[in-house]
Amino acid sequence: MFILEKNNSVANHFLAELRDKNHQKDRLRFRRNLERLGEIMAYEISKTLTYRDVYVETPLGTKKSRLILEQPIIISVMRAALPFYQGFLNFFDLADSGFIGAYRKEEENVNEGIEIEYLYQATPDINNKNLILVDPMLATGKSIVKTIENLQIKGIAQNIHIVSVIAAPEGVRYVNENVKIPFKLWICSLDERLNEKSYIIPGLGDAGDLCFGNKI
Ligand SMILES: O=P(O)(O)OC[C@H]1O[C@H](OP(=O)(O)OP(=O)(O)O)[C@H](O)[C@@H]1O
Ligand SMILES: O=c1cc[nH]c(=O)[nH]1
Numbered sequence: 001m002f003i004l005e006k007n008n009s010v011a012n013h014f015l016a017e018l019r020d021k022n023h024q025k026d027r028l029r030f031r032r033n034l035e036r037l038g039e040i041m042a043y044e045i046s047k048t049l050t051y052r053d054v055y056v057e058t059p060l061g062t063k064k065s066r067l068i069l070e071q072p073i074i075i076s077v078m079r080a081a082l083p084f085y086q087g088f089l090n091f092f093d094l095a096d097s098g099f100i101g102a103y104r105k106e107e108e109n110v111n112e113g114i115e116i117e118y119l120y121q122a123t124p125d126i127n128n129k130n131l132i133l134v135d136p137m138l139a140t141g142k143s144i145v146k147t148i149e150n151l152q153i154k155g156i157a158q159n160i161h162i163v164s165v166i167a168a169p170e171g172v173r174y175v176n177e178n179v180k181i182p183f184k185l186w187i188c189s190l191d192e193r194l195n196e197k198s199y200i201i202p203g204l205g206d207a208g209d210l211c212f213g214n215k216i
């Protein structure tokens with residue numbers, strides 16, 4: 001598992017602002033910080049891709065350079081993933097994208113845990129592709145696992161990068177136990193635990209609501 005915050009960088013500044021309830025009042029800044037972390041994680045993942053040599057003509061000569069051999073497919077779990085996804089798209093600007101509509105349905109009885117309502121899936125052909133599955137919050141892990149199960153009905157990816165901003169240990173465990181195909185987990189920060197409503201503690205609150213407002 002890759003954890004971005006282990007090293008000092010400007011990313012930790014963006015993360016601190018994301019979590020800070022005073023900064024969260026600025027919705028534009030909240031979304032932009034998610035986008036910036038998406039860009040940084042895209043850069044980190046780009047180090048694992050395969051490249052091909054090309055010769056680029058400058059106005060003054062030729063330089064041997066490298067281009068990404070095959071673009072990954074970026075899959076975004078709406079809603080909260082949208083700004084984070086935009087960061088990936090800014091860097092992998094030639095990549096195809098897929099969109100998943102899923103949300104956590106909170107039950108009256110908290111002991112029953114949460115169910116995932118999975119409503120929408122639009123993806124390109126994922127067979128033998130490198131997928132980058134982006135969702136800023138990995139809480140119980142149920143949204144990501146359900147997404148991967150449904151994607152597998154459509155094809156068999158070569159490899160999956162699961163990317164989150166904040167993860168709970170419970171979600172990391174659930175993903176490790178339930179995803180049966182090759183994957184790598186990339187997170188910016190690992191938190192303490194889930195609360196009784198399956199929110200990440202200390203986390204940042206509800207990422208979707210902070211980006212876009214409450215949903216009914
Ligand atoms: O690991 P899990 O327990 O499944 O929780 C993570 C999910 O929760 C958030 O979405 P949410 O259901 O709040 O929907 P939203 O993006 O529309 O706010 C987040 O974007 C993840 O998709
Ligand atoms: O803490 C959490 C858990 C799931 N989704 C969020 O937005 N926040």
Ligand SMILES: [Mg+2]
Nearest residue numbers: 206207208209
């Ligand atoms: Mg939400």
